[in-house]
Amino acid sequence: MQNTDDISKKPLTSAMEDYLEAIFNLGKEKRVVRVKDIAKRLGVKMPTVTSMLKVLSKRELIDYEKYEYLELTEKGIDVGREIHRRHHILRSFLTDILNIDFKKADEEACKMEHAVSASTLDRFIEFMEFVQFCPRVGLDWLKYFDEYRLHGQDPDKCLARMKEFAGGFKVRINTMEEVGEEK
Amino acid sequence: MQNTDDISKKPLTSAMEDYLEAIFNLGKEKRVVRVKDIAKRLGVKMPTVTSMLKVLSKRELIDYEKYEYLELTEKGIDVGREIHRRHHILRSFLTDILNIDFKKADEEACKMEHAVSASTLDRFIEFMEFVQFCPRVGLDWLKYFDEYRLHGQDPDKCLARMKEFAGGFKVRINTMEEVGEEK
DNA sequence: AAACTATGTTTTAGATGCCTAACTATCACC
DNA sequence: GGTGATAGTTAGGCATCTAAAACATAGTTT
Numbered sequence: 001m002q003n004t005d006d007i008s009k010k011p012l013t014s015a016m017e018d019y020l021e022a023i024f025n026l027g028k029e030k031r032v033v034r035v036k037d038i039a040k041r042l043g044v045k046m047p048t049v050t051s052m053l054k055v056l057s058k059r060e061l062i063d064y065e066k067y068e069y070l071e072l073t074e075k076g077i078d079v080g081r082e083i084h085r086r087h088h089i090l091r092s093f094l095t096d097i098l099n100i101d102f103k104k105a106d107e108e109a110c111k112m113e114h115a116v117s118a119s120t121l122d123r124f125i126e127f128m129e130f131v132q133f134c135p136r137v138g139l140d141w142l143k144y145f146d147e148y149r150l151h152g153q154d155p156d157k158c159l160a161r162m163k164e165f166a167g168g169f170k171v172r173i174n175t176m177e178e179v180g181e182e183k
Numbered sequence: 184m185q186n187t188d189d190i191s192k193k194p195l196t197s198a199m200e201d202y203l204e205a206i207f208n209l210g211k212e213k214r215v216v217r218v219k220d221i222a223k224r225l226g227v228k229m230p231t232v233t234s235m236l237k238v239l240s241k242r243e244l245i246d247y248e249k250y251e252y253l254e255l256t257e258k259g260i261d262v263g264r265e266i267h268r269r270h271h272i273l274r275s276f277l278t279d280i281l282n283i284d285f286k287k288a289d290e291e292a293c294k295m296e297h298a299v300s301a302s303t304l305d306r307f308i309e310f311m312e313f314v315q316f317c318p319r320v321g322l323d324w325l326k327y328f329d330e331y332r333l334h335g336q337d338p339d340k341c342l343a344r345m346k347e348f349a350g351g352f353k354v355r356i357n358t359m360e361e362v363g364e365e366k
Numbered sequence: 367a368a369a370c371t372a373t374g375t376t377t378t379a380g381a382t383g384c385c386t387a388a389c390t391a392t393c394a395c396c
Numbered sequence: 397g398g399t400g401a402t403a404g405t406t407a408g409g410c411a412t413c414t415a416a417a418a419c420a421t422a423g424t425t426t
Contacts, residue, residue: 013382013383015382015383015384034403034404035403035404035405036402036403036404044383044384044385045384045385045386046403046404046405047384047385047386047404047405047406047407048383048384048385049404050404050405050406051383051384051405051406052383055382066391066404066405067390067391067392067403067404067405094303094306097310098303098306098307098310099306100302100303100306104300104302104303108298108299108300108303111297111298111299112295112298112299114294114298115291115294115295115297115298116291116294116295117287117291119283119287120277120281120283120287120291123277123281123282123283124281127280127281196412196413198412198413198414217373217374218373218374218375219372219373219374227413227414227415228414228415228416229373229374229375230374230375230376230377230414230415230416230417231413231414231415232374233374233375233376234375234376234413234414235413238412249374249375249421250373250374250375250420250421250422
């Protein structure tokens with residue numbers, strides 16, 4: 001049988017997670033996953049990829065024979081998908097809630113995805129759902145955040161905007177559909 | 184050409200930041216900072232601390248002579264304070280906005296503080312200020328988030344609560360009448 | 367002062383993760 | 397089938413971060 005003692009218990013490193021995510025994504029984008037592409041995606045050299053592939057193979061996260069095409073195992077797919085999911089959620093938070101541009105958000109999400117636990121990630125999801133679920137307190141409210149950011153917290157301006165906001169809010173509550181929005 | 188003492192340009196590692204933050208905090212808590220205390224705080228062994236102290240000393244982030252008490256340099260204080268600040272901000276976000284309990288939030292903040300850039304951190308701050316700054320859309324709204332989390336996104340409940348919410352909101356808006364101005 | 371204890375350091379070593387240089391396999395094409 | 401370009405691997409090294417064991421120092425107690 002397999003080496004059952006420690007391998008399965010040892011937690012994955014951030015680097016391993018990055019590789020699995022990259023392989024997972026490349027697998028969706030291309031017919032085959034190549035060492036060269038992984039290297040390019042992660043900004044490392046090919047030998048670095050090769051050595052990591054050996055590790056991932058030993059951990060049974062990929063099927064890998066040298067010079068052959070590589071594939072994620074089921075276990076590897078699970079991890080890759082999970083990291084991809086984290087990345088996506090955090091990036092959404094950064095772009096949709098904090099209004100950070102996509103490129104920057106993508107970079108930050110890439111670092112954050114290893115730092116945030118599953119349970120905290122769930123809270124991020126719930127929070128975003130919460131913000132989006134109630135239309136008036138959702139998207140338009142966030143539009144106001146944009147203005148707040150750009151003009152600072154001038155109390156007068158805040159109050160003025162609050163009033164407009166309140167008017168729209170009341171009407172919207174009664175209809176509760178179509179969120180006609182654009183930035 | 185700039186190979187030798189170009190230490191000032193090399194970025195600090197996460198580990199270095201952790202040590203500086205720990206030293207910064209211990210300096211505020213105790214009269215003197217001891218190797219033993221740093222080790223305990225960071226969950227590492229004393230030899231690990233000693234070797235890191237040498238690195239930090241070479242980088243001119245601490246004043247350190249062996250067997251003597253150690254102190255942060257001005258540069259070290261700046262970094263230590265900055266990391267402490269990041270930690271505090273992220274933890275506040277996790278506790279105040281996402282409603283995560285303190286202990287968990289503290290752990291997560293500790294990992295996130297190295298992953299989030301200064302500009303993104305600023306957005307976190309602005310967002311929290313934004314949420315808190317507008318009373319009705321602020322604290323009470325977050326109280327509703329708590330309920331949303333616990334009871335799920337039942338549309339009926341959401342609507343019911345939204346109506347109450349809107350009522351309160353309107354009252355509050357009216358009491359702010361006199362200051363209302365426009366840009 | 368000698369002995370004892372707590373604290374700190376050195377030495378050695380292991381795990382990661384990255385690199386360059388040099389080698390080898392694969393594939394497309396003539 | 398040979399050949400050259402491309403892709404992939406191996407070998408050897410470097411930097412970082414860690415710990416165990418052995419050793420050194422400082423401070424306290426008797």
